[in-house]
Amino acid sequence: MSAPTTPRTSPAADRELLADFAAMSAFGATPAGGVERQAATADDAATRAWLAEWLTDRGFTVVHDRIGNMFGLLELSPGAPYVLAGSHLDSQPRGGRFDGAYGVLAAAHAADRLRRHYAQTGTTPRCNVAVVNWFNEEGSRFKPSMMGSAVFVGELPLDTALATTDAAGVSVAEALDDIGARGETDVFGPERRVAAYAEIHIEQGRELDKSGTTLGLVDRTWAANKYEIAVVGSQGHTGATAIADRQDALYGAALIVVALRELAERFGEELHTSCGQLTVYPNSPVVVAREVRMHLDLRSPSDELLAEADDALRARFAEIELQADVAIERRFAHTWRGHVYQAEGVELARAVAEDLGVSSMIVRTRAGHDSTNMKDLVPTVMLFVPSVEGISHAEAEFTADEDLCTGVDVLTETLARMLDGALTPEPRS
Structure with missing residues (x-):
């Protein structure tokens, strides 16, 4: 000393x-x-x-x-x-x-x-x-x-x-x-x-x-990967539009939120994921959402694990696009390596x-x-x-x-x- x-x-x-x-x-x-x-x-x-x-x-x-x-x-x-x-x-x-x-x-x-x-x-x-x-x-x-x-x-x-x-x-x-x-x-x-x-x-x-x-x-x-994405569907009537005909952006967004949590559970404490912000358009109680903008966050002490999780999330995006009949667009990325x-x-x-x-x-x-x-x-x-x-x-x-x-x-x-x-x-x- x-x-x-x-x-x-x-x-x-x-x-x-x-x-x-x-x-x-x-x-x-x-x-x-x-x-x-x-x-x-x-x-x-x-x-x-x-x-x-x-x-x-x-x-x-x-x-x-x-x-x-x-x-x-x-x-x-x-x-x-x-x-x-x-x-x-x-x-x-x-x-x-x-x-x-x-x-x-x-x-x-x-x-x-x-x-x-x-x-x-x-x-x-x-x-x-x-x-x-x-x-x-x-x-x-x-x-x-x-x-x-x-x-x-x-x-x-x-x-x-x-x-x-x-x-x-x-x-x-x-x-x-x-x-x-x-x-x-x-x-x-x-x-x-x-x-x-x-x-x-x-x-x-x-x-x-x-x-x-x-x-x-x-x-x-x-390390961290942060994304702003848009889930794009088609606006419709919540009562009159048949479920099979809906391109519900909010449904697609909900599937992404669940996918993020499932990723965290899959990789354990070495991966943190979140959806910290979600904005719905037009955000009316009787309108099927046409678009949802989301801010996603993936973090890990391992650059390699983060890249693996990122690939898995992109693959899930493709599945969600088909499942919800929506398009998922990445608008912005802010990343840094460990x-x-x-x-x-x-x-x-x-x-x-x-x-x-x-x-x-x-x-x-x-x-x-x-x-x-x-x-x-x-x-x-x-x-x-x-x-x-x-x-x-x-x-x-x-x-x-x-x-x-x-x-x-x-x-x-x-x-x-x-x-x-x-x-x-x-x-x-």
Whole structure:
């Protein structure tokens, strides 16, 4: 074990963190204790404004890039690259108050603690630090998910993202302009470079909670295939149209939902499947549906198993087309392969946890996170704190105060070592 670079937190700092978390959670609060602030809505804008004021009051410079990613820049070493830390403020409909938002606030508090530490000690780190709130990580209003970080790393064209519309036909560009969150330039580039990235998040699973472990060290991601499909039939009268003559799109969609569950049962815990969204047209009680649009989700730790399941689902699609007399059209796909996080980042986090006396274990992330994109660009550290009973994307989502505070302690020390070049030993100015 080695001595921490930064002093441990104080009870006052913990109280400040929890008070700020409560204040932030009031934006878009739901009666059952969750939040609803989908990307670029009024409640998302209000949360962004609160965070911007918090950062500005502490000496950070707040800027937005062209896809609405929000950065709080703290220049500690002029000309040096930046270590980014953060997550996202947007939520699912009637979602939990911890998902994403905790990671942004934790990064803000960790960066501010480092600001105070360097000011008090008169030391200068090798890198600067920036807090980031990624745009539209959830993908509930605009698809795909992780949109802001995907544009940032070059995996999704900016123009494609800006032209994406929500269910009401509002484009990302229009929504960002409505809340004043679309910047005119890229914040990072040749003149201001990124050296590394760190993110802390609730686990959204039960491994930490079941084992009584405080910190998860994420070493790899599950692969995922996400599809938007359309089941196309023919509109008819629910009473007058003979069953044999119906081209019922909703019947075809129902068979797909069942097929997804049967796939999951066939492959066991190594495959997760779902239909997370289903829109019926014309959605009238006396009309046979002419079209159903669906969002399908397949995830697995194995790229090979995911491909096998995908092939099986396509074969079932062909059978369903005949069985229901419908056409199944794939409209959009968002996929990523399973990947590992840099081993040196996992080891850095493990060493920090050991030095701080925090229990830790290796975990895989089944969910997608902005770090999933960032790890393909720069050395990345991904940390988890426990989710009670693994509940997430729901108002009952919960993480204990002690775990929230410990997570910020670990992130602060991890960032301190990253700013001193732990993952980028020779940052160039």
